[in-house]
Amino acid sequence: MVVHLLLAMGVVGLAFGFAGLLVGLISAMLMGGLLVLVAAGRPRGDLWVIHRATGEGDWAWRDDAESPWRSVNLECDYLGPWLVGLRLDGRRLWLWPDSSDKASLRALRRELLSLS
Missing domain, CATH: 1.10.12 (Lyase 2-enoyl-coa Hydratase; Chain  A, domain 2)
Known part of the structure; x- marks a missing residue:
């Protein structure tokens, strides 16, 4: 902003x-x-990966803590050291270093390696 x-x-x-x-x-x-x-x-919410036995993951999103989780289609088209470019059900999201804490962003990058 x-x-x-x-x-x-x-x-x-x-x-x-x-x-x-x-x-x-x-x-x-x-x-x-x-x-x-x-x-x-600006979108705000939580992203969650649900691991299947095959090793692949299903992604879920909720807008706030009271909202139910809903299944989403997630695509990663840019995965850099500082910036992550996602498409969440076709909607463009950019994750900057201040989007979350470092440990969560690091874990997300590891999960996204299979999508990029």
């Missing part, structure tokens, strides 16, 4: 500097609205 905020501030600053007060105010309102939409659309 900090990156989004800095980019929005840059756009608003340029609008104020080059286009004037009215365009700057309009761009500030638009960027503020976009930041609210981005923040509201």
